[in-house]
Amino acid sequence: MSQLRIATFNLLHGQPLAPDGVPRPYPADAGAPLAEAIAALDADVLALQEVDRHQPRSGGADQAAVAAGAMGAGDWRFAAALHGRPAPVAGWVPDPSGPNGLQVYGPGEVGDGAPPSYGTALLTRLPVRHWRARRFAPAPFGLPLRVAGRRGLTPVPDEPRAALAAVLEGGRGPFTVVAAHLSFVPGWNMAQLAGIRRWIADLPQPHLVLGDFNLVGAVPRTVLGGATALERTAPRVRVRELRAARPARPTVVEPRRRRVREPRARLHGWYDLARTPTYPSHRPAVQFDHVLAVGVPRAAVGPAAAPRATVSDHRPLLVRVSL
Numbered sequence: 001m002s003q004l005r006i007a008t009f010n011l012l013h014g015q016p017l018a019p020d021g022v023p024r025p026y027p028a029d030a031g032a033p034l035a036e037a038i039a040a041l042d043a044d045v046l047a048l049q050e051v052d053r054h055q056p057r058s059g060g061a062d063q064a065a066v067a068a069g070a071m072g073a074g075d076w077r078f079a080a081a082l083h084g085r086p087a088p089v090a091g092w093v094p095d096p097s098g099p100n101g102l103q104v105y106g107p108g109e110v111g112d113g114a115p116p117s118y119g120t121a122l123l124t125r126l127p128v129r130h131w132r133a134r135r136f137a138p139a140p141f142g143l144p145l146r147v148a149g150r151r152g153l154t155p156v157p158d159e160p161r162a163a164l165a166a167v168l169e170g171g172r173g174p175f176t177v178v179a180a181h182l183s184f185v186p187g188w189n190m191a192q193l194a195g196i197r198r199w200i201a202d203l204p205q206p207h208l209v210l211g212d213f214n215l216v217g218a219v220p221r222t223v224l225g226g227a228t229a230l231e232r233t234a235p236r237v238r239v240r241e242l243r244a245a246r247p248a249r250p251t252v253v254e255p256r257r258r259r260v261r262e263p264r265a266r267l268h269g270w271y272d273l274a275r276t277p278t279y280p281s282h283r284p285a286v287q288f289d290h291v292l293a294v295g296v297p298r299a300a301v302g303p304a305a306a307p308r309a310t311v312s313d314h315r316p317l318l319v320r321v322s323l
Contacts, residue, residue, distance in 0.1 A: 003302050004126075004170070004323055006273075007043040008179070008210040008289050009309075009316035013052040013118070014063055016311055021282035030059020035070040037309040041316055043071055045168065047179030047210035048121040050312075053078060053105065055116045057086065064121040065110045073123040078105045079133045079162035080117035091157045092118075102135040102162060120211070122164040122179035129174055130167040134199060135160055136192050139185035158185050161192065163211075165200050170323035175295075176203040180211035189214050193223045206295030206323065208273075212288050212314065220290050224270040269294045274304030278315045281308065289317045296321060 014034035016024040027033065038046070048067060052058040064078035083098030098115035105114070138160050144153035163180040180196055182189035193213060200207060213220050273291040277284035284306065291304075302320030309316060 002171075002322075003320035004044040005042060005318060006045045006177075006208065006210065006291060006321050007041050007316055007318040008047040008049075008212070008291060009038075009041070010049040010181070010212040010289060010312060010314035011052075011063065012050050012312040012314065013055065013058045014061070014311050015058075015313075017281065017313065019282060021280055021313065026059050031061040031063065031066040033311045034061070034063060035066050037311050037316070038067045038070040040307070040309070041071070041318055043123075043318065044125045045177055045208075045210075046071060046073070046123045047164075047177070048123070049179070049181035049212045051078060051119055051121045053080065053117045053119075054114065055085065055118065062110060064105070064123070065107075067121065068107070068123050071123060072125060074125055075128045076106060076121060076123035077131055077133065077164050077166070078119060078121040079103075079135070079164050080105065080119040081135055081160040081162035082118045083115055085116055086118075091159060102133060104131075104133045104164075120162040120164055120179050120181050122166055122177065124166065124168055124177070127169040128166050129169060130203070132165040132199075132203075133162065135162050136183070136195070139183050139188040141185070143184060145184065156184075158183050158188070163196055163199075165203065167203055172323060174204045175206045175208065175323050176200055178207070178209045178211075180209065180213070182211070182213045182215070184214040190219070190223050193220060194226075197224050206293060208296070208321075209290075209292045211290065213290055214288055215290075216286050216288065221270045221272055221292055224292060224294070271298075273301050273321065274306075274317055274319045276304060276306045276317070278306050278317055280313050281315045284315055287317075289314055291317060291319050293321075296323070 016033045051063045068076045080103045084092045084094040087093045095115040138158040142157035145156045165178045182192045277287050278289040300322040304319040306315040
């Protein structure tokens with residue numbers, strides 16, 4: 001069976017960057033560098049974060065639609081977590097004519113003239129059985145971060161995040177893919193990731209969760225596996241509570257038995273399909289971008305890569321999987 005090309009890419013709103021990571025101006029055709037980068041990935045399933053729609057800073061392009069055209073995606077969705085324009089340091093200025101909360105756009109809304117927005121996208125060449133979207137509230141505080149084009153640390157407030165899930169038809173049957181962009185606030189992003197695990201629990205496995213999690217190392221797979229382990233052990237906890245509530249029985253002296261330890265809850269199969277640095281793009285040192293899976297045999301996973309692109313301060317993460 002041929003392998004699917006599964007990818008995730010934080011776009012930084014399609015910002016062109018020089019080889020040393022310094023921002024470059026957008027060309028006259030503002031969507032051209034983004035289209036070139038997406039076409040080079042040749043992905044069958046693509047998760048995108050920090051996606052602009054009708055934003056003046058990125059030439060007013062509908063970036064999800066541009067990416068879909070570049071990769072030949074038959075279906076796609078863009079989940080807008082914010083409606084308005086970015087303000088330096090201060091976060092976002094809401095658009096008074098824009099919708100409140102989550103808004104999802106697809107191929108039928110291209111050219112609709114909606115107010116500018118920003119969020120997460122999921123694009124695919126495969127048939128789609130079901131779409132699902134959700135929005136995460138921002139953390140009540142931000143953090144000082146490094147911002148492309150600025151020296152030192154800049155105080156950055158947190159912002160709402162969006163996630164998209166799709167049940168796709170693969171060669172071996174249906175499977176579920178999630179595109180997510182999580183908070184940069186420690187702990188808050190872990191709670192969001194655990195929430196995603198619960199949110200897709202009723203959708204068919206295998207499950208693949210893609211995106212910029214702002215988490216490194218084993219933390220993402222531990223969070224996902226830990227959420228599953230807690231769900232599986234909840235009935236055991238209840239049984240212990242019921243046993244403890246039973247009336248006490250008369251003490252009977254019995255021969256001493258060897259104590260058998262109850263097995264610990266095991267993580268339920270979540271693992272990384274690719275381990276390679278993705279940030280910053282000009283000199284990758286850490287991996288914020290992940291492709292995690294459960295229900296996918298390790299033998300079905302092929303090579304992974306983080307190729308350099310001409311846009312964004314993140315590198316795309318691409319992995320081949322037989323599904």
